[in-house]
Amino acid sequence: MGVFYEYAAISDRHKIGYEQGQYCEEDFTSNSIAGKTLYSLISSGTEVFGCYDNPLNWNYPLRTGYSAVFEVEKVGSDVSSFKPGDRAFFWGNHSSYQLCQENEAVKIPNDLASETALFSRMATVSIATIEKTTIKPGARVLVTGLGAVGLLAMQVYKNFGFETYGIDPYEPRVLLANKMGIKNVFTSCPENLKKTFSLALECSGSQQATVSCLELIKNGGEISLVGVPWKKTGDIDAFLPLNLAFYNFATVYSGWEVGIPDPLRIHHHKMAVEWLAEGKMTVEGMYEIRAREQIAQVYDEIYNKTTKSISTILKW
Numbered sequence: 458m459g460v461f462y463e464y465a466a467i468s469d470r471h472k473i474g475y476e477q478g479q480y481c482e483e484d485f486t487s488n489s490i491a492g493k494t495l496y497s498l499i500s501s502g503t504e505v506f507g508c509y510d511n512p513l514n515w516n517y518p519l520r521t522g523y524s525a526v527f528e529v530e531k532v533g534s535d536v537s538s539f540k541p542g543d544r545a546f547f548w549g550n551h552s553s554y555q556l557c558q559e560n561e562a563v564k565i566p567n568d569l570a571s572e573t574a575l576f577s578r579m580a581t582v583s584i585a586t587i588e589k590t591t592i593k594p595g596a597r598v599l600v601t602g603l604g605a606v607g608l609l610a611m612q613v614y615k616n617f618g619f620e621t622y623g624i625d626p627y628e629p630r631v632l633l634a635n636k637m638g639i640k641n642v643f644t645s646c647p648e649n650l651k652k653t654f655s656l657a658l659e660c661s662g663s664q665q666a667t668v669s670c671l672e673l674i675k676n677g678g679e680i681s682l683v684g685v686p687w688k689k690t691g692d693i694d695a696f697l698p699l700n701l702a703f704y705n706f707a708t709v710y711s712g713w714e715v716g717i718p719d720p721l722r723i724h725h726h727k728m729a730v731e732w733l734a735e736g737k738m739t740v741e742g743m744y745e746i747r748a749r750e751q752i753a754q755v756y757d758e759i760y761n762k763t764t765k766s767i768s769t770i771l772k773w
Contacts (some may be wrong), residue, residue, distance in 0.1 A: 459484070460491070462554035465752055467508050467519040471760070473753050476518070480556050485531065490539045491556040492530035494773040497522050497549070497749075498575040501604065501768070502662065502685055505759045512688045522551035524578035526571040538564060546574050546730060551752065553773055561719070563726045569734040572770055576609060576740045577729035579768075583610035583658055584725045585714035586681040587617060592655040594618030599654040601670060602661025602684055603630040603642065605743060605768045610658050610683065611639050612738040613729075622650060624669070625661075633767070637739055646673055658712065660684045664691045671701035671709075678705065681712035744768040 459481040466476045485491060499505070500523060506512075508519045529543045536559045539545060544565040549555045565574045583606060592598075598614045600607050603625035611634070614621045623642040625631055634642040646669075655678050657670035662684035670680045702709060714722065732738045745764070747755050749771040758764045 460554055460556075462552055464553070465521050465551035467511075467521060468517055470511050471509060471757070473509065473521070473756050475752075478552075480554065484556060485533065486558070487533040487535040488558050488560070489533045489556060490529050490531065490536055490545060490559055490562060491554065492527045492545070494525050494527045494549070494553055494555055495544065495571050496526050496575055496746075496773065497551045497771045498524040498578065498744075499551075499755065499759065499769045499771065500524070500579070501759050502606075502687065505756055506687045507685065509756050509760060510687070520550050523548045524575045525549035525552070525555055526565065526574050527555040533559070535559075544571055544574075546577055546726065548578060548726075551749070551771060553749075560723060563723065563730050565730065566734045569730065572744070572746065573733050573740055574730055575770060576605070576738075576743075576768075577726050577733060579605045580609040580613055580729040580732070580738065581722065581725040582606045582714050583613050583660065583681075583683050583712070584729065585717045585722075586656075586658060586683065586712045588717060588721065589681065589710060589712070590656055590679055592619075592679065596620065596655035597622065597650075597653050599624065599646075599657040599670065599673060601625070601657065601659050601666040602663065603627075603634055604660065606683060607658075607660035608634060608637065608639065608743065608767070609738060609740075610660055611642070612732075614658070616732060616737050619656075622654070630767070633742055636742055652676075654678060656681065658683050662686045662690070664689070664693050668693060668698055668701065671698055671705060671707060674705060674707060676706050678707055680707060680709045682709065683712035685713075740768075742766075744770050746770045746772050749773050
């Protein structure tokens with residue numbers, strides 16, 4: 458008989474709603490876990506400025522969402538780490554029902570709120586860079602763009618043992634970081650810190666921010682492009698960044714976490730969930746919760762930059 462469920466889908470530019478899907482019995486294997494969704498997290502960049510605005514002209518329909526927490530209702534015969542009643546994190550869509558393999562999910566500790574656990578996904582966006590960088594703990598790391606990914610990157614790299622600094626020209630984000638207990642955040646880089654950073658994590662996707670990173674790293678420094686450059690954000694031509702990269706002996710690479718093998722990605726997720734549970738990362742003040750029926754309104758608000766919080770969670 459299977460399970461019928463609803464999932465979010467973008468049918469055209471700036472048009473999102475729910476469609477009906479079905480999981481058949483054969484979709485559930487001996488290694489599967491499944492259950493009803495409790496919460497899902499909207500990624501403003503990928504979902505709204507990527508899929509909703511669709512500057513890259515992807516084919517419709519587009520299913521969205523990649524961070525969900527669900528209550529496990531059904532487990533396969535070979536599953537050993539989950540039981541009915543457990544809560545699980547999975548990089549699933551905005552969907553009323555989740556189905557995944559045991560090794561794709563992370564069990565959520567009893568003392569960790571489901572809403573908080575969702576942000577393990579946003580933390581892993583920057584964690585991926587640790588697999589690529591050559592710098593060592595103790596070095597200075599710069600984070601540009603203090604949205605959800607950037608605020609978590611500040612905490613991630615502090616936990617890894619780096620000296621972290623953050624920049625965002627939008628003062629309310631700097632004030633939020635301070636309120637969260639995140640130190641060394643500014644609207645612009647202080648003079649005494651320029652040319653002292655071994656690694657810059659560019660989390661905004663802005664061309665100007667990338668140029669700023671090239672100006673602020675020390676000679677031989679690295680830049681990880683963590684934020685997706687969804688569209689042109691300025692009139693900078695190629696000469697300036699190429700010139701800065703050349704004379705600064707800079708190494709610039711993609712920080713896209715999709716390039717990390719799945720077994721390693723799930724390890725990153727487990728680590729992020731543990732840090733959130735242990736209080737080594739906080740998301741206090743970063744989000745608001747909305748009813749899942751409001752998804753079209755929320756997407757529109759994010760696109761028009763009228764939301765009250767950096768992140769929005771859908772309650773199912």
